[in-house]
Amino acid sequence: MALATTHASRSRATGASLRLSILLFVADPQWLVPSTIAPIVFGLVSFELFRNAGPYFLTYAILGAGMMSMWGQTLYGSGWATGADRQLGTLEPTIQAPTPYLYVVLGRIIWNVVAGLFGGGVVYVVVVLAAGGPPSLPNPLLFVVLFVFVMVTLAAVGVVFAAAFVYSRYAGFIQNIGEFAFYVGTGCMFPVVLLPFWTNPIALLFPPTWALDALRYASIPGYTGFGWGFGWDLLGAVATTAVYASIAGGVFTRVERHVLEVGDLSDY
Amino acid sequence: MSDDLAIEVRNLVRVFESRKGFFFGEKNRTEALKGVELLVGRGTIFGLLGPNGAGKTTLTKILSTLLLPTTGTVRVLGHDVVEEASWLRPRIGLVLGGERGLYNRINARENLRYFADLYGIPPVERDRRITEVLERVDLTWAGDRRVEEYSRGMKQKLHIARGILHRPEILFLDEPTIGLDPKSARETRKLVRSLVVDGVTIFLTTHYMFEAEELCPQVAVLSKGRIVANDTIGGLRQRVGGDRTIEVEAYGFEDRELSLLRGLPGVSHVTGEEFGPRMRLTLRVRTWETTPEQVGLLLPGHPELSVRERRTSLEDVYLDLVEEEAN
Ligand SMILES: Nc1ncnc2c1ncn2[C@@H]1O[C@H](COP(=O)(O)OP(=O)(O)OP(=O)(O)O)[C@@H](O)[C@H]1O
Numbered sequence: 001m002a003l004a005t006t007h008a009s010r011s012r013a014t015g016a017s018l019r020l021s022i023l024l025f026v027a028d029p030q031w032l033v034p035s036t037i038a039p040i041v042f043g044l045v046s047f048e049l050f051r052n053a054g055p056y057f058l059t060y061a062i063l064g065a066g067m068m069s070m071w072g073q074t075l076y077g078s079g080w081a082t083g084a085d086r087q088l089g090t091l092e093p094t095i096q097a098p099t100p101y102l103y104v105v106l107g108r109i110i111w112n113v114v115a116g117l118f119g120g121g122v123v124y125v126v127v128v129l130a131a132g133g134p135p136s137l138p139n140p141l142l143f144v145v146l147f148v149f150v151m152v153t154l155a156a157v158g159v160v161f162a163a164a165f166v167y168s169r170y171a172g173f174i175q176n177i178g179e180f181a182f183y184v185g186t187g188c189m190f191p192v193v194l195l196p197f198w199t200n201p202i203a204l205l206f207p208p209t210w211a212l213d214a215l216r217y218a219s220i221p222g223y224t225g226f227g228w229g230f231g232w233d234l235l236g237a238v239a240t241t242a243v244y245a246s247i248a249g250g251v252f253t254r255v256e257r258h259v260l261e262v263g264d265l266s267d268y
Numbered sequence: 269m270s271d272d273l274a275i276e277v278r279n280l281v282r283v284f285e286s287r288k289g290f291f292f293g294e295k296n297r298t299e300a301l302k303g304v305e306l307l308v309g310r311g312t313i314f315g316l317l318g319p320n321g322a323g324k325t326t327l328t329k330i331l332s333t334l335l336l337p338t339t340g341t342v343r344v345l346g347h348d349v350v351e352e353a354s355w356l357r358p359r360i361g362l363v364l365g366g367e368r369g370l371y372n373r374i375n376a377r378e379n380l381r382y383f384a385d386l387y388g389i390p391p392v393e394r395d396r397r398i399t400e401v402l403e404r405v406d407l408t409w410a411g412d413r414r415v416e417e418y419s420r421g422m423k424q425k426l427h428i429a430r431g432i433l434h435r436p437e438i439l440f441l442d443e444p445t446i447g448l449d450p451k452s453a454r455e456t457r458k459l460v461r462s463l464v465v466d467g468v469t470i471f472l473t474t475h476y477m478f479e480a481e482e483l484c485p486q487v488a489v490l491s492k493g494r495i496v497a498n499d500t501i502g503g504l505r506q507r508v509g510g511d512r513t514i515e516v517e518a519y520g521f522e523d524r525e526l527s528l529l530r531g532l533p534g535v536s537h538v539t540g541e542e543f544g545p546r547m548r549l550t551l552r553v554r555t556w557e558t559t560p561e562q563v564g565l566l567l568p569g570h571p572e573l574s575v576r577e578r579r580t581s582l583e584d585v586y587l588d589l590v591e592e593e594a595n
Pocket residue numbers: 262263264284285286298299300318319320321322323324325326327
């Protein structure tokens with residue numbers, strides 16, 4: 001048969017990987033517990049934190065807590081699947097197959113973004129229930145467009161983190177730092193102005209930081225955020241996402257070469 | 269480079285460097301392959317024999333593009349495993365086997381379907397092909413069962429099914445019968461034999477000479493990262509030649525007695541093996557001068573001493589080769 005990989009077969013591999021993620025989830029839905037509890041806690045805490053922050057605090061609270069749970073899910077999920085492959089011994093046959101591993105990762109990221117959306121939904125419900133009603137949105141259409149864009153930026157980060165997990169079995173360490181830098185640096189946990197500036201630069205390396213700030217500009221009248229305005233936020237988000245997307249292929253090629261040199265595709 | 273070669277390995281060295289200990293401060297260096305030379309023709313079953321740690325898995329992974337050589341050149345189907353890995357991957361089947369390497373929570377069909385998609389098998393063909401390979405490995409009845417319910421033998425068959433799913437031109441099997449009971453091992457060997465009929469080249473590794481003898485016209489013996497023999501079964505049998513084997517058993521021997529036995533005319537090897545309180549010495553003898561009676565006379569005072577002569581087997585040749593390298 002000896003089939004070369006074509007665009008069609010690559011997208012089929014991504015589809016197969018998405019399908020596998022769903023099947024594995026259905027076979028063992030236990031992670032539903034942490035991924036429901038975390039958003040509930042995030043939602044309640046941020047409601048308490050921001051309830052005196054002005055008339056639009058509700059949107060701020062939902063976006064902050066929602067992003068925290070979506071970010072956690074995307075990062076955690078994308079890296080975790082590769083770690084699981086290593087432990088199961090399935091990373092070797094997967095890498096040996098002709099489709100580049102990147103396309104397998106893409107399928108998982110799609111699943112994790114969807115799963116993250118579930119967490120975002122939980123946050124929304126929790127905060128709305130706590131506040132006694134939904135927030136008002138000045139521009140719902142722009143909100144939806146930017147929200148979808150935020151998910152794209154999350155996916156871009158997920159790909160790079162997944163590469164880190166292929167590269168090294170110790171990638172969890174980097175992931176935890178990234179997760180914390182994001183929570184704090186984006187003002188999801190505390191408003192940005194309360195924090196020293198040095199916490200921000202790390203967060204600015206992540207496209208979702210920029211996209212989230214743009215989303216806040218669009219949905220919270222009077223929002224100042226990082227202070228440089230909606231246009232720069234959007235530009236920063238597009239630019240960082242473009243960088244992530246353009247290096248993803250190259251990163252995976254290098255990472256694969258590295259693991260084939262070191263020979264640690266499998267945990268024993 | 270020659271077109272009728274399935275595998276061509278020249279001066280292959282593979283070094284593993286690993287770090288461990290506090291903050292990975294200790295460095296470990298293992299030379300798993302120390303200059304391997306190997307040529308394998310197409311359309312046969314080639315057997316690579318070797319004890320634990322010989323480097324069989326390392327070589328198998330390098331041949332199947334899962335590990336890079338440190339130095340040396342390796343060509344499979346006439347193509348370089350490093351430079352032309354993407355040409356090779358769809359043409360290679362790899363069965364690392366064992367309990368790992370499958371998604372246990374989903375059924376066999378779904379496992380195969382996932383890998384079929386990664387191998388780019390068109391959807392119109394995929395389901396038919398999955399049915400075909402399940403039939404081939406005799407797992408049709410269990411295709412819809414979760415892999416976690418599979419026995420070890422069933423998992424091994426499923427590994428093989430996955431290995432042949434995309435109709436590879438060359439199939440690598442790393443210890444395909446390890447951990448299987450004799451019946452499952454026999455079934456697996458039968459399955460392996462049936463695969464060459466399709467013109468596939470098979471490269472398999474094993475610990476057992478009898479397995480290689482049953483399956484492989486050509487075998488190589490790998491010991492401590494070096495090929496110590498590469499011959500046909502017939503050629504290896506000739507090494508046995510007129511050799512005889514004398515086995516001596518008792519409750520332990522003294523060093524002095526061992527050197528006495530080694531000094532007997534025509535004795536080329538003496539190897540020892542303990543089982544329970546007893547110890548067995550195996551003597552390889554090249555001439556007729558040394559007889560079991562003489563051996564018995566050299567070992568007085570042993571209660572329940574047993575001395576017997578038996579036919580030298582290929583397994584003995586293999587053990588001698590591996591032993592030689594170790595000394
Ligand atoms: N990833 C690795 N990192 C470090 N050392 C390794 C690695 N893989 C193999 N080795 C070492 O290389 C040597 C050869 O190992 P290999 O697994 O190839 O042997 P083998 O012949 O397959 O043995 P077995 O019969 O036990 O499967 C061993 O000393 C082993 O410890």
